Amino acid sequence: MTTINDIARLANVSRSTVSRCLNNNGYVSEEAKERIDKVIKETGYMPSQSAQTLRTKKSGVVGVILPKISTETASRVVSGINAVLQNNGFQLLLTDTSLDPAKEIEFIRLLQAKHVDGIILLATNTEKELLQAIEASKVPIVALGQEIPNIASVTYSDYAATQDMLAYFLEKGHKHIGYIGVYEEDPAVGVIRKQAFMDKMKQLDLVLKDNWVEQGDFSIESGYEAMKRMVESDKSNLPTAVFVATDNMAIGTMQYLKEASYRIPADIAVGSIGASTLSAFVEPTLTTVDFLNEEAGERVATLMLQAFNGKKNTEKLRHSYRLIKRDSV
Amino acid sequence: MTTINDIARLANVSRSTVSRCLNNNGYVSEEAKERIDKVIKETGYMPSQSAQTLRTKKSGVVGVILPKISTETASRVVSGINAVLQNNGFQLLLTDTSLDPAKEIEFIRLLQAKHVDGIILLATNTEKELLQAIEASKVPIVALGQEIPNIASVTYSDYAATQDMLAYFLEKGHKHIGYIGVYEEDPAVGVIRKQAFMDKMKQLDLVLKDNWVEQGDFSIESGYEAMKRMVESDKSNLPTAVFVATDNMAIGTMQYLKEASYRIPADIAVGSIGASTLSAFVEPTLTTVDFLNEEAGERVATLMLQAFNGKKNTEKLRHSYRLIKRDSV
DNA sequence: TTCTTTTGTGGAATCGATACCACATTTTAG
DNA sequence: CTAAAATGTGGTATCGATTCCACAAAAGAA
Numbered sequence: 001m002t003t004i005n006d007i008a009r010l011a012n013v014s015r016s017t018v019s020r021c022l023n024n025n026g027y028v029s030e031e032a033k034e035r036i037d038k039v040i041k042e043t044g045y046m047p048s049q050s051a052q053t054l055r056t057k058k059s060g061v062v063g064v065i066l067p068k069i070s071t072e073t074a075s076r077v078v079s080g081i082n083a084v085l086q087n088n089g090f091q092l093l094l095t096d097t098s099l100d101p102a103k104e105i106e107f108i109r110l111l112q113a114k115h116v117d118g119i120i121l122l123a124t125n126t127e128k129e130l131l132q133a134i135e136a137s138k139v140p141i142v143a144l145g146q147e148i149p150n151i152a153s154v155t156y157s158d159y160a161a162t163q164d165m166l167a168y169f170l171e172k173g174h175k176h177i178g179y180i181g182v183y184e185e186d187p188a189v190g191v192i193r194k195q196a197f198m199d200k201m202k203q204l205d206l207v208l209k210d211n212w213v214e215q216g217d218f219s220i221e222s223g224y225e226a227m228k229r230m231v232e233s234d235k236s237n238l239p240t241a242v243f244v245a246t247d248n249m250a251i252g253t254m255q256y257l258k259e260a261s262y263r264i265p266a267d268i269a270v271g272s273i274g275a276s277t278l279s280a281f282v283e284p285t286l287t288t289v290d291f292l293n294e295e296a297g298e299r300v301a302t303l304m305l306q307a308f309n310g311k312k313n314t315e316k317l318r319h320s321y322r323l324i325k326r327d328s329v
Numbered sequence: 330m331t332t333i334n335d336i337a338r339l340a341n342v343s344r345s346t347v348s349r350c351l352n353n354n355g356y357v358s359e360e361a362k363e364r365i366d367k368v369i370k371e372t373g374y375m376p377s378q379s380a381q382t383l384r385t386k387k388s389g390v391v392g393v394i395l396p397k398i399s400t401e402t403a404s405r406v407v408s409g410i411n412a413v414l415q416n417n418g419f420q421l422l423l424t425d426t427s428l429d430p431a432k433e434i435e436f437i438r439l440l441q442a443k444h445v446d447g448i449i450l451l452a453t454n455t456e457k458e459l460l461q462a463i464e465a466s467k468v469p470i471v472a473l474g475q476e477i478p479n480i481a482s483v484t485y486s487d488y489a490a491t492q493d494m495l496a497y498f499l500e501k502g503h504k505h506i507g508y509i510g511v512y513e514e515d516p517a518v519g520v521i522r523k524q525a526f527m528d529k530m531k532q533l534d535l536v537l538k539d540n541w542v543e544q545g546d547f548s549i550e551s552g553y554e555a556m557k558r559m560v561e562s563d564k565s566n567l568p569t570a571v572f573v574a575t576d577n578m579a580i581g582t583m584q585y586l587k588e589a590s591y592r593i594p595a596d597i598a599v600g601s602i603g604a605s606t607l608s609a610f611v612e613p614t615l616t617t618v619d620f621l622n623e624e625a626g627e628r629v630a631t632l633m634l635q636a637f638n639g640k641k642n643t644e645k646l647r648h649s650y651r652l653i654k655r656d657s658v
Numbered sequence: 659t660t661c662t663t664t665t666g667t668g669g670a671a672t673c674g675a676t677a678c679c680a681c682a683t684t685t686t687a688g
Numbered sequence: 689c690t691a692a693a694a695t696g697t698g699g700t701a702t703c704g705a706t707t708c709c710a711c712a713a714a715a716g717a718a
Contacts, residue, residue, distance in 0.1 A: 001467060001674095003673090003674055003675080004674060004675060004676095005674075005675095013697075013698085014697065014698045014699075015674090015675085015676095015698085015699095016676085016677080016697070016698060016699080016700095017696085017697060017698075019675070019676055019677080020676095020677095020696095020697090022675095023676080025677095026677090026695095026696085026697095027694085027695050027696045027697080028695095028696075028697090029695085029696060029697090032696080032697085044438070044465075046438060046439070046441070046442035047442065047674080047675065048383065048442065048444065048673085048674050048675065049379075049442050049443040049444060049675095050378075050379040050380075050382035050383040050388065050443075050444050050673085050674080050675090051379075051383050051673070051674035051675035051676090051703090052674080052675055052676080053379035053675090053703095054377070054379040054380050054383055054673090054674080054675075054676095054702095054703050054704065054705085055674080055675050055676045055677085055702075055703050056675085056676065056703090057703085059379065060443075061422070061443075069404065069407055069408050069411055070404040070405055070407065070408035070623070071404070072401070072404075074404065075398065075399040075400070075401075075403070075404040076399055078398055078399065078423075079398050079399035079425070082398055082423070082425050086424070086425065091422050091423075091424065091439075091443065092422070092423050093390070093420050093421070093422055093423075094407075094411070094420075094421050094422075094423050095415070095420065095421075096408070096411050096415065109373070109375060110375070110420075112375070113375035113376065113377065113378050114378040114379075114389075114390075114420065115377065115378060115379050136373075138330060251610070277606075277607060278606060278607060278610055281580070281607055281610050281611050282610050283610075283612050294399070330704095332703090332704055332705080333704060333705060333706095334704075334705095342667075342668085343667065343668045343669075344668085344669095344704090344705080344706095345667070345668060345669080345670095345706085345707080346666085346667060346668075348705070348706055348707080349666095349667090349706095349707095351705095351706095352706080354707095355666085355667095355707090356664085356665050356666045356667080357665095357666075357667090358665080358666060358667090361666080361667085376704080376705065377703085377704050377705065378705095379703085379704080379705090380673090380703070380704035380705035380706090381704080381705055381706080382673095382705090383672095383673050383674065383675085383703090383704080383705075383706095384672075384673050384704080384705050384706045384707085385673090385705085385706065386673085
């Protein structure tokens with residue numbers, strides 16, 4: 001590997017001059033500059049990032065902590081983040097926690113040892129240990145999807161979107177509405193969406209039978225099973241619509257309903273959140289909410305850049321959304 | 330940030346001893362070890378990766394060059410790669426070329442400046458400049474999806490899979506078969522799949538009208554347009570089946586056919602390659618080939634690990650596949 | 659007992675960059 | 689015409705680790 005010393009020697013200047021030329025700060029004469037540029041071109045020299053990082057404490061790398069790397073949401077978000085950061089000369093270091101909260105903490109520390117300039121966290125919980133690890137971090141951390149005390153974040157409009165969907169159900173004449181959600185360790189998806197649902201139901205004074213509320217684990221199968229449990233618990237007394245917390249579970253829900261010969265939406269309508277590609281192609285097409293993940297990714301990335309520019313902020317941005325009305329409601 | 334010097338001072342030993350203890354090589358007494366471990370635990374010290382990298386030339390990071398970060402294939406592959414490498418203590422540095430061949434080359438050089446230990450390349454072409462950049466690389470490079478001279482790779486079974494699909498068409502009684510492919514800069518998808526198709530057609534002595542061959546650009550829309558062109562060019566003389574090079578284009582193809590009131594597969598059957606999630610949910614469900622991307626990712630990652638262990642190999646692995654017979658044929 | 663060998667430790671060089679400082683030379687100002 | 693400011697360059701310390709070498713003390717062998 002050619003180093004800055006080789007360049008200095010070949011161009012007949014000191015290492016300092018090469019460095020000044022590279023970073024164009026300080027004075028460098030035209031002749032020197034030309035000689036150096038020529039040598040650099042010839043040798044294909046690129047400065048060693050690790051040496052630069054060691055010296056300057058800047059690596060040009062941003063760490064991203066994802067709950068699961070191979071989901072549509074993750075890849076959209078990453079794409080948005082990458083679009084912004086790559087343009088600003090940053091690379092992404094991806095880590096996948098496989099939904100293991102302990103790993104979130106581990107990675108926060110590991111990424112710091114790697115001297116990332118910042119961390120973008122797609123958290124799935126807000127446990128105390130996590131908050132401590134964040135607090136202790138030497139590099140800026142921004143969050144996407146969950147609101148976390150003292151740090152800047154972009155969050156989705158879980159509350160508003162859920163209520164909008166309910167309003168839309170009502171508009172379509174539904175008064176008996178069921179709910180399929182996820183576990184409550186996940187504040188955004190598990191807690192807020194459910195809260196929004198419950199609040200709205202109470203506000204509208206609608207009945208909600210106990211067996212109209214079910215829970216899954218994000219997977220298509222779990223949506224299938226949840227709906228099955230709901231139907232089998234009391235066939236004579238079913239809701240005319242079901243709000244499902246995620247697209248995938250909604251697709252499972254629809255699978256079961258079709259198998260059990262319920263017509264969608266005539267017998268039971270289904271609405272959810274996610275706007276997965278799939279949602280546009282299932283039969284019937286799924287009414288859902290687009291959280292504009294890619295845009296949201298761009299937005300956290302922008303927040304990250306702002307943090308780099310010294311702006312100490314703990315801004316909490318709520319990202320917009322779009323209700324996509326299709327055939328399932 | 331606490332450094333190795335702080336640890337040395339607090340534990341009352343020299344920096345060398347701490348280092349030896351950390352890497353457990355050389356002699357360290359039990360007492361010293363205990364004191365050091367205690368101090369490390371208390372301070373939460375982690376060695377600076379950039380200093381280590383600078384000194385040892387090993388970064389624990391593997392670069393991945395992707396044509397496009399937010400595709401289902403990419404995320405499956407990355408997930409497979411990550412599963413293997415993360416377990417072996419490596420992190421992934423992702424780059425997205427946005428299908429720009431110049432960026433592939435740029436990233437190969439950039440990643441080296443970042444001192445990645447190796448590069449996994451999902452190439453979209455095999456142009457001379459790219460091969461030169463690979464040749465010039467100081468770190469091991471392995472490829473996925475394209476066969477590249479002198480380097481180890483995992484490639485998909487494009488040829489065999491295409492011919493298998495044709496055989497299946499025949500089995501179902503189709504003799505008039507059309508083809509929708511992509512541009513030929515892409516050796517794997519553009520050239521080999523087409524070659525396999527043409528070879529088999531010739532071998533079976535089947536007629537192939539000029540207007541039965543069309544081209545798209547991987548997108549759903551381009552599949553729609555390609556099929557439209559085929560149909561409109563000569564409605565009275567259409568194939569009874571179409572092989573489409575990718576799932577997405579096949580889905581576009583089916584969209585057009587349905588709009589134009591052709592029944593699938595009764596009037597025209599459709600088969601493709603990709604096994605996207607979508608393919609299982611469209612109406613009718615799409616007959617396709619599963620290239621087992623995640624497994625393939627694990628496999629290149631393993632190849633990468635072997636390269637780290639000094640095994641100089643240029644093995645060319647062909648990954649297996651599965652024909653998924655569904656309703657569109 | 660004396661001579662090797664093993665065990666344990668610290669000093670110093672090194673990796674490849676940056677940045678501060680000192681110094682020389684040129685340019686500009688008063 | 690001299691003082692001050694601007695320009696250009698090299699020397700050297702430094703970032704935080706690893707690693708080789710020298711050396712001392714303890715253990716084992718002769």
